[in-house]
Amino acid sequence: MTFAAALTERTRRLQTRLCVGLDPRPGAYRDAAHLRAHTLDVLEVTAPFAACVKPQLAFFEALGLPGFALLEEVCAAARLLGLPVILDGKRGDIGSTAQAYAQGWLSGPHAGDALTVNPFLGFGTLTPFVEAARANGGAVFVLVKTSNPDQADLQGGGVSERVAAEVARLGAGEEGEYAGVGAVVGATHPRDLAAFRALMPRALLLLPGLGAQGGAAAELAPAFHPGGTGALASASRAVGYADGLDVTASREAARRLRDELNAALG
Numbered sequence: 684m685t686f687a688a689a690l691t692e693r694t695r696r697l698q699t700r701l702c703v704g705l706d707p708r709p710g711a712y713r714d715a716a717h718l719r720a721h722t723l724d725v726l727e728v729t730a731p732f733a734a735c736v737k738p739q740l741a742f743f744e745a746l747g748l749p750g751f752a753l754l755e756e757v758c759a760a761a762r763l764l765g766l767p768v769i770l771d772g773k774r775g776d777i778g779s780t781a782q783a784y785a786q787g788w789l790s791g792p793h794a795g796d797a798l799t800v801n802p803f804l805g806f807g808t809l810t811p812f813v814e815a816a817r818a819n820g821g822a823v824f825v826l827v828k829t830s831n832p833d834q835a836d837l838q839g840g841g842v843s844e845r846v847a848a849e850v851a852r853l854g855a856g857e858e859g860e861y862a863g864v865g866a867v868v869g870a871t872h873p874r875d876l877a878a879f880r881a882l883m884p885r886a887l888l889l890l891p892g893l894g895a896q897g898g899a900a901a902e903l904a905p906a907f908h909p910g911g912t913g914a915l916a917s918a919s920r921a922v923g924y925a926d927g928l929d930v931t932a933s934r935e936a937a938r939r940l941r942d943e944l945n946a947a948l949g
């Protein structure tokens with residue numbers, strides 16, 4: 684089964700549209716063992732409320748070799764829990780280097796089921812990622828309109844809409860309900876969601892920024908199709924550090940966000 688199909692099946696079966704972000708911040712822990720244990724615990728306790736999980740590569744890379752080992756553990760644990768894995772790496776480069784990124788993050792030993800990719804170098808940079816994802820039944824999430832307040836410096840003036848049109852074009856010929864070419868649109872832009880949903884009718888939308896960045900579940904309904912599929916709202920700090928390092932609080936935060944997203948869909 685492809686990433687898009689598995690994710691949509693899990694969304695329907697568990698009635699959850701929540702993506703749990705894993706951003707292990709070294710400053711929060713006594714040592715590496717503590718960070719590892721808490722990260723794996725958060726993954727396990729939130730899994731029943733999650734459609735998928737999104738490790739942020741920056742936090743694993745920052746740990747050096749132990750970070751890569753932990754990432755492998757996280758990916759393996761997620762698979763045992765039935766959770767599709769989106770690696771948030773925002774990769775993009777000239778073609779030959781993009782190919783190496785694609786090999787590493789979509790096909791290699793640390794591979795996820797999906798990867799976030801950055802189209803800033805031009806649409807050609809997307810090709811190796813899309814090809815690697817297709818070869819493995821995986822997916823890419825192209826940055827269309829990011830959640831940060833200064834995104835409009837470069838993404839305004841119709842740029843996000845141009846990228847959205849390319850996302851739709853790339854996914855157009857694919858079989859299945861949703862294509863393996865999805866898009867990142869910040870949960871902090873609720874008024875734009877309906878337009879991006881219409882521009883990319885068969886793309887999965889990844890909506891980061893729920894919680895800590897001010898994104899509110901109640902405002903995200905326009906990103907979804909009838910039946911509540913087609914989008915995932917992502918929260919990292921609001922789940923992983925809901926109340927310090929208390930994993931019970933993380934589980935309850937995931938449950939609450941799942942319920943809020945479902946309530947927003949009516």
Ligand SMILES: O=c1ccn([C@@H]2O[C@H](COP(=O)(O)O)[C@@H](O)[C@H]2O)c(=O)[nH]1
Nearest residue numbers: 706739829830891892895896918919920
């Ligand atoms: O537009 C984007 C794309 C990615 N992110 C990433 O998501 C998480 C958000 O963390 P929170 O704690 O939920 O704010 C983080 O890893 C970002 O790098 C994003 O925020 N916005």
